[in-house]
Amino acid sequence: xxxGLRKGLTSYGDAAFSLFHRKAFxxxxxxxxxxxxxxxxxxxxxxxxxxxxxxxxxxxxxSAKRGVLLAGGLPMVFPTISIHESFAxxxxxxxxxxxxxxxxEMIRAQAMDAVVLIGGCDKTLPAQVMAAASVDLPAIVIPTxxxxxxxxxxxxxxxxxxxxxxxxxxxxxxxxxxxIDIVSGRLAPTVGTCGVMGTASTMASIIETxxxxxxxxxxxxxxxxxRRRIAEASGKRxxxxxxxxxxxPSQLITATxxxxxxxxxxxxxxxxNGLIHLTAIAGRxxxxxxxxxxxxxxxxxxxxxxxRPSGIxxxxxxxxxxxxxxxxxxxxNLLDLSAPSVAGGTLADALAAAxxxxxxxxxxxxxxxxxxxxxxxxxxxxxxxxxxxxxxSAASPQLMQHVGRAVVFDSPEDMAARIDQPDLDVHADDVxxxxxxxxxxxxxxxxxxxxxxxxxxxxxxxxxxVRISDARMSGTAFGTIVLHIAPEAAVGGPLAVVRTGDRxxxxxxxxxxxxxxxxxxxxxxxxxxxxxxxxxxxxxxxAKLFDGAVLQADEGCDFDFLLQNGGSGTATESGN
Ligand code: FES
Numbered sequence: 001x002x003x004g005l006r007k008g009l010t011s012y013g014d015a016a017f018s019l020f021h022r023k024a025f026x027x028x029x030x031x032x033x034x035x036x037x038x039x040x041x042x043x044x045x046x047x048x049x050x051x052x053x054x055x056x057x058x059x060x061x062x063s064a065k066r067g068v069l070l071a072g073g074l075p076m077v078f079p080t081i082s083i084h085e086s087f088a089x090x091x092x093x094x095x096x097x098x099x100x101x102x103x104x105e106m107i108r109a110q111a112m113d114a115v116v117l118i119g120g121c122d123k124t125l126p127a128q129v130m131a132a133a134s135v136d137l138p139a140i141v142i143p144t145x146x147x148x149x150x151x152x153x154x155x156x157x158x159x160x161x162x163x164x165x166x167x168x169x170x171x172x173x174x175x176x177x178x179x180i181d182i183v184s185g186r187l188a189p190t191v192g193t194c195g196v197m198g199t200a201s202t203m204a205s206i207i208e209t210x211x212x213x214x215x216x217x218x219x220x221x222x223x224x225x226x227r228r229r230i231a232e233a234s235g236k237r238x239x240x241x242x243x244x245x246x247x248x249p250s251q252l253i254t255a256t257x258x259x260x261x262x263x264x265x266x267x268x269x270x271x272x273n274g275l276i277h278l279t280a281i282a283g284r285x286x287x288x289x290x291x292x293x294x295x296x297x298x299x300x301x302x303x304x305x306x307x308r309p310s311g312i313x314x315x316x317x318x319x320x321x322x323x324x325x326x327x328x329x330x331x332x333n334l335l336d337l338s339a340p341s342v343a344g345g346t347l348a349d350a351l352a353a354a355x356x357x358x359x360x361x362x363x364x365x366x367x368x369x370x371x372x373x374x375x376x377x378x379x380x381x382x383x384x385x386x387x388x389x390x391x392x393s394a395a396s397p398q399l400m401q402h403v404g405r406a407v408v409f410d411s412p413e414d415m416a417a418r419i420d421q422p423d424l425d426v427h428a429d430d431v432x433x434x435x436x437x438x439x440x441x442x443x444x445x446x447x448x449x450x451x452x453x454x455x456x457x458x459x460x461x462x463x464x465x466v467r468i469s470d471a472r473m474s475g476t477a478f479g480t481i482v483l484h485i486a487p488e489a490a491v492g493g494p495l496a497v498v499r500t501g502d503r504x505x506x507x508x509x510x511x512x513x514x515x516x517x518x519x520x521x522x523x524x525x526x527x528x529x530x531x532x533x534x535x536x537x538x539x540x541x542x543a544k545l546f547d548g549a550v551l552q553a554d555e556g557c558d559f560d561f562l563l564q565n566g567g568s569g570t571a572t573e574s575g576n
């Protein structure tokens with residue numbers, strides 16, 4: 001097998017010349033023949049002045065390079081796209097597949113025998129793992145790690161569950177302009193990813209469960225020495241994998257490991273975005289993500305992790321309590337511990353080495369969970385024929401069965417223009433409906449599903465109201481919020497024909513979300529539906545590619561042409 005510098009030679013019609021040409025150029029960087037003869041480990045550089053979640057990138061790259069050199073490999077750092085949640089217009093999800101394509105093609109195009117993927121902010125890790133799964137080159141992930149906690153008026157705070165809670169207090173007039181300005185300087189006190197169980201922490205946890213990163217990779221804080229030691233160890237392991245050629249992502253991302261990841265996703269109170277990304281990652285590996293199986297696990301697997309937004313603690317507390325291995329030890333009777341890990345052993349080995357964290361309240365036992373059920377429930381009904389999701393662990397128990405009058409917003413812009421109007425006809429027991437915010441509709445399925453409480457209700461002290469949409473929401477958000485309704489309104493899903501004044505029933509126990517009109521009437525409305533005005537369709541560039549190829553939420557919002565075999569396995573099988 002061709003390895004190292006000889007891999008993927010540029011086509012000049014003369015392979016020997018191509019190698020000579022390549023060597024001649026790379027020697028400009030001062031490499032010796034001895035260095036160039038080693039196995040090559042590519043290391044992604046996703047550092048960017050726009051991405052504070054990756055603000056420790058230079059340190060992690062240095063540590064990973066040291067590890068590669070210690071194990072006899074040659075580290076080669078290369079840049080890819082970087083995406084930060086608050087610097088991604090129109091929304092980071094619109095760019096995830098672009099980053100996945102960029103990362104995939106750069107891994108393919110450049111000579112490397114293994115790759116170290118360093119990412120962290122929400123869409124970056126899923127994009128990188130989707131890419132690695134498609135290339136199927138030995139790969140190891142180093143998350144940038146969660147940021148440290150902040151403090152405000154004696155209270156522990158952190159991005160970004162507290163961003164929303166404190167912003168809601170500001171909207172309700174409980175915090176002044178000065179207060180909220182001080183808060184903005186305290187929510188993210190260090191570089192690193194959001195310090196709660198948001199999407200970044202969820203994906204880092206899923207990736208560790210899938211066996212694609214070393215134990216404790218998901219939780220070590222971004223600024224701790226542990227994080228840099230993990231990076232060094234990951235670089236070392238990558239060099240070993242470059243020599244042996246295994247394990248590859250396809251050996252790690254299997255029906256077994258995806259099922260393990262589903263269990264962990266439920267038990268950590270994970271982000272709803274994690275569901276979409278895990279579906280997409282599984283799809284790249286040819287494993288079909290089974291929403292019904294995931295829902296069933298939600299009835300059996302309790303939330304054990306006492307972290308915001310489902311609980312009260314933060315990621316650095318999770319790390320101190322033993323991190324993911326300690327959590328998975330509590331789940332050992334549910335997990336398939338024979339699943340292999342990039343560390344070289346199995347999940348059982350990681351659990352055996354887990355540190356005990358006595359006298360802590362962060363990782364609960366199965367007998368004393370944070371919530372008796374899992375993080376998420378999958379809903380169906382005449383409003384969501386292909387499914388919808390609710391993060392039941394962060395919802396209000398009294399709203400889990402609810403019938404209310406629909407108050408419809410046609411787009412995020414419509415919502416922004418009207419939601420705080422004093423004359424908005426809205427009451428506490430209504431159901432707020434937001435549509436045209438799905439994968440194609442917005443486009444990119446923005447995190448608009450966390451509709452703010454209308455100002456007039458917020459000022460009355462109201463903290464939650466049922467909200468439904470075809471959008472996503474941040475993993476750091478909380479509330480009784482139904483998301484990812486599929487098919488989306490922009491392609492004629494039933495959400496498109498809901499009218500203000502219709503009644504909607506949410507029944508989480510029965511896993512239903514229904515529009516309470518006669519079937520004939522619903523069919524009439526769907527037949528007559530025409531988007532008005534017609535949805536503008538992009539005519540060029542990435543936006544056109546996205547519009548034509550993006551799949552619905554239940555398919556992970558990947559591009560249709562990037563799936564492997566259209567998803568051939570099933571994540572409910574007990575073996576690969
Ligand atoms: Fe980057 Fe939250 S904004 S992880």
